[in-house]
Amino acid sequence: MEITTSKPSTMNWFYACKVTDVPANGGVCVKYGEEQIALFRFARRDSWYATQNLCPHKQQMALSRGMTGTQEGEPKIACPFHKKTFSLSDGRCLSDETECGITTYPVRIEEDHVYIGVHAG
Amino acid sequence: MKIVIIGNGMVSYKFCEKIIAKAPAGTLEIVIFGEEPRPAYDRVHLSEFFSGKTADDLLMAPASWYTDNHIRLHLGDPVQQIDRVHKTVHSYKDITETYDYLIIATGSSAFVPPIPGVDKKGVFIYRTIEDLELMRDYAPKATRGVVIGGGLLGLEAAKALLDLGLSDTHVIEFAPRLMPRQIDDNGSRMLQHKLESLGLHIHTNKNTAAILGEDTISALQFADDSILEADMLVISAGIKPRDELARLSGLETGHRGGILVNEQLQTTDPSIYAIGECALYNGMIYGLVAPGYEMAEVAASHILGDQKAFTGFDMSTKLKLIGVDVASFGDPFAPADTCRSIVFEDTMKGTYQRINISGDGKLLLGGILIGDADAYNMLLQTTKNKIILPPNPEDLLLGARGGNTETGAGVMGLPDDALICSCESVSKGAICTAVEAGNETLGDIKKCTKAGTCCGGCVPMVKDLISGTMKAQGKYIRNVICEHFTYSRQELFDLIHIKEIRSFDDALDHYGQGDGCEICKPVVASIMASLWNDMILEKGNDTVQDSNDRYLANIQKGGTYSVVPRIPGGEITPEKLLVIAQVGLKYNLYTKITGGQRIDLFGAHLSDLPAIWEELINAGFESGHAYGKALRTVKSCVGSTWCRFGLHDSVSFAIRIEERYRGLRAPHKIKSAVSGCIRECAEAQSKDFGIIATEKGWNLYVGGNGGSKPQHAILLASDLDSDTCISYIDRFLMFYIKTADPLTRTATWLNKLDGGITYLRNVIVNDSLGIAEQLEAEMQALVDKYKCEWKEVVENPELRKRFNHFVNAPGAKDPTVKFNPLREQKQAAEWK
Numbered sequence A: 001m002e003i004t005t006s007k008p009s010t011m012n013w014f015y016a017c018k019v020t021d022v023p024a025n026g027g028v029c030v031k032y033g034e035e036q037i038a039l040f041r042f043a044r045r046d047s048w049y050a051t052q053n054l055c056p057h058k059q060q061m062a063l064s065r066g067m068t069g070t071q072e073g074e075p076k077i078a079c080p081f082h083k084k085t086f087s088l089s090d091g092r093c094l095s096d097e098t099e100c101g102i103t104t105y106p107v108r109i110e111e112d113h114v115y116i117g118v119h120a121g
Numbered sequence B: 001m002k003i004v005i006i007g008n009g010m011v012s013y014k015f016c017e018k019i020i021a022k023a024p025a026g027t028l029e030i031v032i033f034g035e036e037p038r039p040a041y042d043r044v045h046l047s048e049f050f051s052g053k054t055a056d057d058l059l060m061a062p063a064s065w066y067t068d069n070h071i072r073l074h075l076g077d078p079v080q081q082i083d084r085v086h087k088t089v090h091s092y093k094d095i096t097e098t099y100d101y102l103i104i105a106t107g108s109s110a111f112v113p114p115i116p117g118v119d120k121k122g123v124f125i126y127r128t129i130e131d132l133e134l135m136r137d138y139a140p141k142a143t144r145g146v147v148i149g150g151g152l153l154g155l156e157a158a159k160a161l162l163d164l165g166l167s168d169t170h171v172i173e174f175a176p177r178l179m180p181r182q183i184d185d186n187g188s189r190m191l192q193h194k195l196e197s198l199g200l201h202i203h204t205n206k207n208t209a210a211i212l213g214e215d216t217i218s219a220l221q222f223a224d225d226s227i228l229e230a231d232m233l234v235i236s237a238g239i240k241p242r243d244e245l246a247r248l249s250g251l252e253t254g255h256r257g258g259i260l261v262n263e264q265l266q267t268t269d270p271s272i273y274a275i276g277e278c279a280l281y282n283g284m285i286y287g288l289v290a291p292g293y294e295m296a297e298v299a300a301s302h303i304l305g306d307q308k309a310f311t312g313f314d315m316s317t318k319l320k321l322i323g324v325d326v327a328s329f330g331d332p333f334a335p336a337d338t339c340r341s342i343v344f345e346d347t348m349k350g351t352y353q354r355i356n357i358s359g360d361g362k363l364l365l366g367g368i369l370i371g372d373a374d375a376y377n378m379l380l381q382t383t384k385n386k387i388i389l390p391p392n393p394e395d396l397l398l399g400a401r402g403g404n405t406e407t408g409a410g411v412m413g414l415p416d417d418a419l420i421c422s423c424e425s426v427s428k429g430a431i432c433t434a435v436e437a438g439n440e441t442l443g444d445i446k447k448c449t450k451a452g453t454c455c456g457g458c459v460p461m462v463k464d465l466i467s468g469t470m471k472a473q474g475k476y477i478r479n480v481i482c483e484h485f486t487y488s489r490q491e492l493f494d495l496i497h498i499k500e501i502r503s504f505d506d507a508l509d510h511y512g513q514g515d516g517c518e519i520c521k522p523v524v525a526s527i528m529a530s531l532w533n534d535m536i537l538e539k540g541n542d543t544v545q546d547s548n549d550r551y552l553a554n555i556q557k558g559g560t561y562s563v564v565p566r567i568p569g570g571e572i573t574p575e576k577l578l579v580i581a582q583v584g585l586k587y588n589l590y591t592k593i594t595g596g597q598r599i600d601l602f603g604a605h606l607s608d609l610p611a612i613w614e615e616l617i618n619a620g621f622e623s624g625h626a627y628g629k630a631l632r633t634v635k636s637c638v639g640s641t642w643c644r645f646g647l648h649d650s651v652s653f654a655i656r657i658e659e660r661y662r663g664l665r666a667p668h669k670i671k672s673a674v675s676g677c678i679r680e681c682a683e684a685q686s687k688d689f690g691i692i693a694t695e696k697g698w699n700l701y702v703g704g705n706g707g708s709k710p711q712h713a714i715l716l717a718s719d720l721d722s723d724t725c726i727s728y729i730d731r732f733l734m735f736y737i738k739t740a741d742p743l744t745r746t747a748t749w750l751n752k753l754d755g756g757i758t759y760l761r762n763v764i765v766n767d768s769l770g771i772a773e774q775l776e777a778e779m780q781a782l783v784d785k786y787k788c789e790w791k792e793v794v795e796n797p798e799l800r801k802r803f804n805h806f807v808n809a810p811g812a813k814d815p816t817v818k819f820n821p822l823r824e825q826k827q828a829a830e831w832k
């Protein structure tokens, strides 16, 4: 296993959208340059998550349209295509150990604004 | 004690597992030589390599397992010599090891007949992961694939070629029929017919004389001088035991191959054992994994001083070949003079079932099942355990329909020593004891008994044993939805109804725990839709809808969506056809007539959906609910308005029915059809409910299904007038909606319903539960509340906003969506 640590100093926070733009307990897709990031709002727990929008299973830009949920307390997202599920806290695939994981991003809420953190450079 | 094992295949691995478990810790030294570059893997599921499994997924155990158990594993290093006098083996990489006991588990290799040209490029065998890697790399260059050999492995290789994208795949069999060793003439014919209908080309009675081509294969030439062009060939003409090493060291081998062994699996040298596919016991090579595992058990026990014997093995098999069930058990060919056979052949469904019964009618000797092998496990157990047959033995095959046979009761009737999992030799008693000790899920049973972990064939029986044992303990088996709701769908339906719950969060707060998931959310959403028929995208409930419902469209490969307007009864005016054409042109959509008598427009971008629907709705169309677990289409034939045989106006009745139940949400989708006479051009008997005109009115059939397990609908009531027919349908649908499990079509629901069609008829026609009036009223309330949900979205700017790919770039399309041209239209780009 490869463990990478993030250097907080190089984190770039960009403005994604307003809190109310994201449906409760659902997701939206945020455009960041050429990249696509899926942003999820867990209204029940008042927490936010962001991941890559690309599902690694069949390379589909679809995770933002998936269904959120939990598995034994761990927040997850199910891809709309074949329902593979990924942990929103660390990105690993929960339904299939052999499937690749996904990248996750930190999310910050300031008043009514949602910011997503990406590594600079 | 030092044991050296030659070969690290499935049986070698199983031998290690068994002997480690039996021997006191620290008393064994084990060394394995394997010729292949990786540790033992699951050859039985080799083909799954083409459906996405990696070589690592297939490993029997990771490399660390061997180190953890102090086994020295030399991989990629075949043994080249056995010195029986000094009790040593010598390997290719120059390693010499001494042994107290030597285990030969070298398996077999593919038998390649001496046909000129077998060494050409594009010719493959099908045995190892490396073989498959070579095929995978070669396949993109090929369009026509050929397999020599119509046996079990040959047909599996043919499936692999189909999976590799060679849609033009041929199978060549020397014998006059497929699988000559397992099934009889009629069974072969049915199997061949089914496989051909799936697109496979089968040539029997063909003797391959040469493989043509320069250095790459271009064609096959047969003994009758005919020629078949080919880009790729897989030879699967049988197996050849790997006995060369044994022969070289002077051990006795059979003249057609195989290392001679006795009941303890000892070769002619008592300190050398041979197990698995290389061993020849009583003139027989066992080309299956379960007998190999049994051999491993016996040899391991014998080395540790325990007297067990291998006395042959039952070669019953059940498998799925390209989606067709094939099973053969006991003595499949028992001759007519010693036994009686009962044969059912249904050429419509493509099933063939034969059971052989002893002359006195008391015992089942064996049989063959093609097309539908659901009865296999029970029949096999009945044969093996010599269970006395019922007075009408045909019930063994016919009993399932109608709901009066309770599933599970049959398995519980078996004796305790009945072998349920033959791969891991786990008996019924062992499984029931484990259940009684608290292992109440399939996962638990797999973990503690290993039953069901190898070929998986016994899993349905294991499940029945779990529920049977729990029932016998007086435990109530709850068919719960998931970790968030410990209720069955029917229980939850009643709770939501009584408490008038209208949002998922409320349901969770009252009856659930945690935050929900992709299983319970759509179930609750569907229940609420069936009860209240509110707009499904209303705030709070939008994100709990199944993904297609959430965007009111089916998602496709690549992430675009389809648009299916309702065309009731398949009737459409030229003006409306023009509108569809214009919309298709304007938004560049692929158009196709569906199997449900309407038109599907594919390849719409998410952000275009509201505009597309706005145009359609303005022209008088409405949602076709192609995305919902809801009423789909009511197909109709043209009926008495034009057809010379038509008894009534089937189109008008189909439209009336489709408009009555449009938008009705249910545990699964619902389909219907109306035919104007018994010629049945609308295929009503394959629908969840189907109607056929009679001289006196309508016959109503229920519980039909197409799909992968097709089933004909059963007559519920005859000669009904139109209004009575509708009230029966109201009752039937509402009763189904209230009581079915999630994602269960009416056919499966009816099959499981206690009392079957007789009970259902009593409830619907005779109102035995006194609920008919209530069911009709509930249905009427839903009908009255119907609104086109696409119309509501089109008219509501808040809802329209949800149909954007990017939240921060509304209207922008997903730039990763790609299409390829196809004839005069387009298709979605293939996924990577």
Ligand code: SRM
Pocket (backbone or CB within 6 Å): B554, B555, B556, B562, B563, B564, B592, B593, B594, B595, B596, B597, B598, B599, B600, B626, B632, B633, B669, B671, B686, B687, B704, B705, B706, B707, B708, B709, B745
């Ligand atoms: C478009 C169509 C094929 C076509 O080009 O003709 C089609 C397309 C799909 N079918 Fe079908 N089925 C279509 C007629 C059928 C039929 C024939 C019929 O209805 O007369 C059947 C067999 C009859 C039956 O259902 O009993 C059929 C049996 C299935 C099944 C298996 C159901 C079962 O009980 O086993 C599925 C899978 C499921 O529903 O779970 C399925 C699922 C699907 C899905 C929704 C798969 C998916 O989730 O993406 C396909 C997506 C369509 C799309 O993107 O719009 N489709 N499908 C047909 C649409 C009919 C319509 O106008 O609504």
Ligand SMILES: Cc1cc2nc3c(=O)[nH]c(=O)nc-3n(C[C@H](O)[C@H](O)[C@H](O)COP(=O)(O)OP(=O)(O)OC[C@H]3O[C@@H](n4cnc5c(N)ncnc54)[C@H](O)[C@@H]3O)c2cc1C
Pocket (backbone or CB within 6 Å): B006, B007, B008, B009, B010, B011, B012, B033, B034, B035, B036, B043, B044, B045, B046, B047, B077, B078, B079, B080, B105, B106, B107, B108, B126, B127, B128, B153, B156, B242, B245, B275, B276, B277, B278, B286, B287, B288, B289, B290, B292, B319, B455
């Ligand atoms: C595609 C396919 C599908 C199958 N499907 C089924 C099924 O559905 N059900 C079923 O019961 N069976 C099935 N089988 C058969 C099953 O896989 C075999 O019965 C089983 O693998 C036999 O195990 P084994 O250990 O005897 O031999 P193998 O698994 O062949 O292992 C023998 C190993 O020994 C190695 N070896 C040989 N010589 C030497 C040497 N001199 N030194 C070192 N190593 C050596 C070989 O390279 C090999 O790795 C299938 C087989 C194939 C190929």
Ligand code: SF4
Pocket (backbone or CB within 6 Å): none
């Ligand atoms: S049969 Fe139905 S589900 Fe399967 S590919 Fe065709 S349309 Fe899709």
Ligand code: FES
Pocket (backbone or CB within 6 Å): A055, A056, A057, A058, A059, A060, A079, A080, A081, A082, A083, A084
């Ligand atoms: S593409 Fe996401 S699960 Fe298959």
